[in-house]
Amino acid sequence: MLKRSKPILYILCITLLMFSLSGCVRTRVIDDIHLAQIVGYDTVPNDDDSVLGTISVPIYTQSGGSGVLQPQSDNMSVIAHRGSQIRSNLESVSEYPLEVGKLMTILFSKDIAEKGLYTYIDFYKRNPDVGRGIVLAVSDGSAGDIINGQYKTNRLVSEYIMNLVNNNSRNNSPKTNLHYFLYSYYNAGMDPFLPIIKKEEDDLKIEGIALFKKDRYVDMIPYSQAFLFKMLYQSFAGGNFSVPIKDKYVSISSISSRVSYRFKKLKGGNQEITIKIKQKGFLRETERKLEGTTTIPYIQKAMEKYLTKNANTMVKHLQELNVDSLGLGDHIRSNDRGWNAEKWNEVYPHLNIKVNIDVELKQTGITD
Amino acid sequence: MPLKIPENHQVSSSALFFILYQIQVGIGILAYQRTVGLHAEADGWISILFCGLAVQIVLWMMLQLLDHFQGDLITIHTSLFGKWLGTGLTIMYIFYYLGMALTVLNSYVSIVQVWMFPQMSYWEIAVLLLIVGYSFISGGLRSISGICLLSTIYSSPLFITLIFPVETSGDFDNMLPLFSHTPEDMFFSLKEMALNFEGISIIFMVYPFIKKSKKVASWAQYSVFLSTFLYTVLYIISVCxxxxxxxxxxxxxxxxxxxxxxxxxxxxxxxxxxxxWLFVILPNLCLTIWGGSRAIKRMFSINQRKLVLVILALLLICGSFFNNQLLLEKWNELQSLFGLGVLFGYIPFLYFYHLIVKKVRKHHAKA
Structure with missing residues (x-):
């Protein structure tokens, strides 16, 4: 049998190793590195091969007396021949080594997004230091301008954009981040989408939803329609929307929205998908008088009609663009054994899609 | 002739559960989804379940063999095949055990390099790992079974964190439609899955060290049951x-x-x-190296402690050749094929051969 070996010898060996190993890996002390929080990509005018990359790094200074210091940031921009060069070129203007472990947001200008995002995202999906929850967004206008801009908020722009996007994903827009982008990018029956951000004087604003065909930007859905898109895309709770009924607006808060997809094979090989939405909400605000109880069914009917019409237009538009942002291909795949990933691109524009929306108003608040 | 191990070197029957569980849930569980999913895709969980079932049967065969011969692999080999052929087969098995140790060592080193310290060299990580490994192996099976128990406890909270991905964005529709893949695809995935279970043949060396009890067999079967369950659930979570x-x-x-x-x-x-995960792969490393060295010791009566040092040095040197992702993948493929052959080819053969020999010997004894 085995005997216990001398413990002193062990301790000696291990101590020796500890001393010899401590110098092997480059240490990364938090004070001596720059943690990039936001990265933006822009095209360079009159130069198709180059990319302008901008990053922002927070600088924490010690507060001398009482009071909280405003966070500051150091912004850097470099022009690189290709997206993959940006990382190395940025090092030339940075006073400390750059790290991406705390990255929150990546912005792409519309021009960049039109050419395809995959080459840029590759760095972030490959890097173990980058989380899957970081926010991706398309900027209407220059991404560098957004990063360098001054805003009314106290926060750094990286955190500002992240909060803006995440807050909206809890309400009127569907949730987006790196994980969802990669998930639908790789999925054969799905196309990704991202929020579009625009700078307006000293504020940022979500302009709508950018639709992608795989990694290329194709078109956008305006913010006013984002809620409808979310209704078609997923089941959720929360959010507000307003609907015109004979020129008078009625505003609704959503309690829950359930979506289900029914798939049917028609005679002659055609396929039909029915998107059934059950929207439960309560009346938040109205410009018209509610007279008695009879008007509630009337409002419900009018809303159903309005939403269904708009939803049909939106779905038609998506089909014309041949982008499957709603992931209908994936829904059919899970229902139909004969689903063909290669043929989906040809089938999708001619698919017979019906939208069926059912609105139920649960209450009208504390007055009638 | 039954193999007698002094009682102060033996472990209780429940320790077998932790030993076998740990050797199944090792380095493979970090990456098996990709290779299993390559063929059966969303139906991969069925392959995993079938693989677990098949392993249960193989394990039952092993237990029957061990129970009959009351010894270890060497006892079985020599009494079935005689001294020379038996020794040859045992040597093959030793390479199998040490090959597993090599897989575990290299996979973990490459994970540390890719995920945490790209600048750290193979030697630094491997030497540290093997020193820790040696301190447990030199304590014999009792201390190895101790680390098995501890690592089961340490790693269990990690599985609770897997609720997060389901909660944030798990889509169970990804599992549908069920049974949409051909039996061929399922079989290929099952083949890939076998790599994760191949460690259980360590029971051939461990068995004499387990205290006699009626529960030995059931503890062993429970461990396969638990690991199959874990692999299946984790696979479903990953696909969703x-x-x-x-x-x-x-x-x-x-x-x-x-x-x-x-x-x-x-x-x-x-x-x-x-x-x-260091604590999870440590029992793997210790058990396979211990099993290999124990088999050599039984055959050639060499001092096991010195033997382990030689084996560790050899592993360290061999491992340095596999220190790149492409070669490692090739090696894992080879190991997987070998493991499949041993698990579903060699062990059933051994069992049926033993049945025939038993019948023939009985016949001769009567005549």
Whole structure:
């Protein structure tokens, strides 16, 4: 049998190793590195091969007396021949080594997004230091301008954009981040989408939803329609929307929205998908008088009609663009054994899609 | 002739559960989803269940063999095949055990290099690992079974964190439609899955060290049951969180699952995962090296402690040749094929051969 070996010898060996190993890996002390929080990509005018990359790094200074210091940031921009060069070129203007472990947001200008995002995202999906929850967004206008801009908020722009996007994903827009982008990018029956951000004087604003065909930007859905898109895309709770009924607006808060997809094979090989939405909400605000109880069914009917019409237009538009942002291909795949990933691109524009929306108003608040 | 081990070197029958569980849930569980999903995709969980079932049967055969011969692999080999052929087969088995140790060592080193310290060399990580490993192996099976129990406890909270991916964005529709793959695809996935179970043949060396009890067999079967369950659930979670298309592109799906865990004080949870995983691969390393050295000792009566040192040095040197992802993948493929052959080819052969020999010998004894 085995005997216990001398413990002193062990301790000696291990101590020796500890001393010899401590110098092997480059240490990364938090004070001596720059943690990039936001990265933006822009095209360079009159130069198709180059990319302008901008990053922002927070600088924490010690507060001398009482009071909280405003966070500051150091912004850097470099022009690189290709997206993959940006990382190395940025090092030339940075006073400390750059790290991406705390990255929150990546912005792409519309021009960049039109050419395809995959080459840029590759760095972030490959890097173990980058989380899957970081926010991706398309900027209407220059991404560098957004990063360098001054805003009314106290926060750094990286955190500002992240909060803006995440807050909206809890309400009127569907949730987006790196994980969802990669998930639908790789999925054969799905196309990704991202929020579009625009700078307006000293504020940022979500302009709508950018639709992608795989990694290329194709078109956008305006913010006013984002809620409808979310209704078609997923089941959720929360959010507000307003609907015109004979020129008078009625505003609704959503309690829950359930979506289900029914798939049917028609005679002659055609396929039909029915998107059934059950929207439960309560009346938040109205410009018209509610007279008695009879008007509630009337409002419900009018809303159903309005939403269904708009939803049909939106779905038609998506089909014309041949982008499957709603992931209908994936829904059919899970229902139909004969689903063909290669043929989906040809089938999708001619698919017979019906939208069926059912609105139920649960209450009208504390007055009638 | 039954093999007698002094009682102060033996472990209780429940320790067998932890030993076998640990050797099944090792390095493979961090990455198996990709290879299993390559063929059966969303139906991979069925392959995993069938693989677990097949392993239960193989395990039952092993237990029957061990129970009949009351010894270890060497006892079985020599009494079935005679001294020379038996020794040859045992040597093959030794290479099998040490090959597993090599797989574990290299896979863990490459994980540390890719995920945490790209600048750290193979030698630094491997030497540290093997020193820790040696301190447990030199304590014999009793201390190894102790680390098995501890690592089961340490690693169990990690599985709770897998709720996060399901909660944030698991889509169970990704599992549908069920049974949409051909039996061929399922079989190929089952083949890939076998790599994760191949460690259980360590029971051939461990068995004499387990105290006699009626429960030995059931503890062993429970361990396979638990690990099959774990592999199945984790596979379903991975397919629902990623989808089968994306899963093809992810090298370590389990670690990427941990990426979603975001704590206020900890941006990257997978670093905790990798660190704790050291305790999970340690029993693997210890058990396989112990098994290999024990078999050599039984055949040639060499001092096991010195033998282990020689084996560790050899592993260290061999491992340095496999220190790159492409070669490692090739090696894993080879190991997987070999493991499949041993698990579903050689062991059933051994069992049926033993049945025939038993019948023939009985016949001769009567006549």
């Amino acid at each position: 969180y990623f989808n089968t298309d994306e899963l093809d592109h992810i090298l370590w799906p389990t670690m990427s699952l941990w990426k979603i865990v975001n704590l206020p004080f900890m941006e990257r949870f997978e670093y905790i995962g990798i660190t704790i």
